[in-house]
Amino acid sequence: MNQPLELTVMMYHYVRDPGDEAEAGSGIPGMPVRIFQAQLDELSKRHTFVTWSDVRTALQDGKPLPGSACLLTFDDGVRDHYYNVCRILRDRNLSGLFFALDRLGADDLTLPHKIHFLLAKLGLPLLRESIWKKLSSEQRERFADAERGYQRKYSPTSMDGQLNLLKAVLQRDLSSEVNMLLSELFETHIGAEKETAQAYYLNPEQIREMAADGMHFGGHSRNHPWFDWINVDTRRVELKASAEWLQGVEPGPWAFAYPYGGIAGDSPNLLAEHGFVAAFTTQTQVHHSDPYFIGRLDGEEIAQNGQTYG
Numbered sequence: 001m002n003q004p005l006e007l008t009v010m011m012y013h014y015v016r017d018p019g020d021e022a023e024a025g026s027g028i029p030g031m032p033v034r035i036f037q038a039q040l041d042e043l044s045k046r047h048t049f050v051t052w053s054d055v056r057t058a059l060q061d062g063k064p065l066p067g068s069a070c071l072l073t074f075d076d077g078v079r080d081h082y083y084n085v086c087r088i089l090r091d092r093n094l095s096g097l098f099f100a101l102d103r104l105g106a107d108d109l110t111l112p113h114k115i116h117f118l119l120a121k122l123g124l125p126l127l128r129e130s131i132w133k134k135l136s137s138e139q140r141e142r143f144a145d146a147e148r149g150y151q152r153k154y155s156p157t158s159m160d161g162q163l164n165l166l167k168a169v170l171q172r173d174l175s176s177e178v179n180m181l182l183s184e185l186f187e188t189h190i191g192a193e194k195e196t197a198q199a200y201y202l203n204p205e206q207i208r209e210m211a212a213d214g215m216h217f218g219g220h221s222r223n224h225p226w227f228d229w230i231n232v233d234t235r236r237v238e239l240k241a242s243a244e245w246l247q248g249v250e251p252g253p254w255a256f257a258y259p260y261g262g263i264a265g266d267s268p269n270l271l272a273e274h275g276f277v278a279a280f281t282t283q284t285q286v287h288h289s290d291p292y293f294i295g296r297l298d299g300e301e302i303a304q305n306g307q308t309y310g
């Protein structure tokens with residue numbers, strides 16, 4: 001990259017209202033549709049919206065972006081993006097960049113999404129207790145060790161801290177063993193995971209329709225792991241899955257968003273090997289000096305805290 005990229009990148013996940021087609025009675029909260037619309041109104045006053053192909057051209061050919069450029073991005077390929085987001089963007093003649101998981105041939109929910117469902121159903125204390133009961137004494141020891149390690153980062157005295165603590169342990173230290181265990185809890189407390197997963201992620205038909213409406217897609221891995229927690233071979237497998245899935249969706253080279261914003265030192269090289277020319281993090285920044293570390297602003301957090309858009 002010859003010169004730093006000046007670009008406000010907004011990041012969104014769930015955009016939904018209780019009881020709508022995306023929320024579907026799951027109890028999983030998201031950014032209310034009306035708040036999302038209001039944020040787009042606000043952004044449009046300060047920014048010029050650009051598309052992924054504008055950003056790609058800027059990165060590859062050095063063609064400058066308009067002043068105060070803003071790119072809208074959406075993570076995880078959840079149905080909210082088809083039912084709520086795509087329609088809103090289409091009506092406004094805007095495009096979004098959707099970092100969907102490659103779920104072709106998969107019939108389960110990824111770990112973080114299983115956690116969302118179970119948290120919405122059981123609440124934090126009961127979920128933690130239900131998991132604890134199913135762990136072996138050796139696993140309990142590692143659980144407790146991991147929790148102690150994260151207490152420096154996430155204070156257990158606040159509700160948010162407790163939530164982030166539990167998520168960190170489950171999504172990192174115990175990720176391989178709790179994956180099955182959470183599926184068991186899902187079947188017990190919620191129902192058939194396969195049916196839920198089928199209704200939860202975008203299907204190929206919806207993706208085609210969104211692409212025909214001018215939406216762009218990028219990679220977000222297949223299983224949503226922390227990249228700094230898995231080994232290099234697994235990182236390769238995850239990136240290859242994204243690249244192969246994207247081949248059927250839109251011409252490359254593509255963009256990628258690191259799951260949880262987790263980065264390993266070799267990520268840029270591996271991404272380049274697999275046909276990705278840019279990668280997006282969860283670091284809050286609007287000046288970017290490396291195309292594989294493009295920061296983003298969390299739209300939902302801004303809506304809740306009333307921060308400025310930078």
Ligand SMILES: [Zn+2]
Nearest residue numbers: 075076259260
């Ligand atoms: Zn994600």
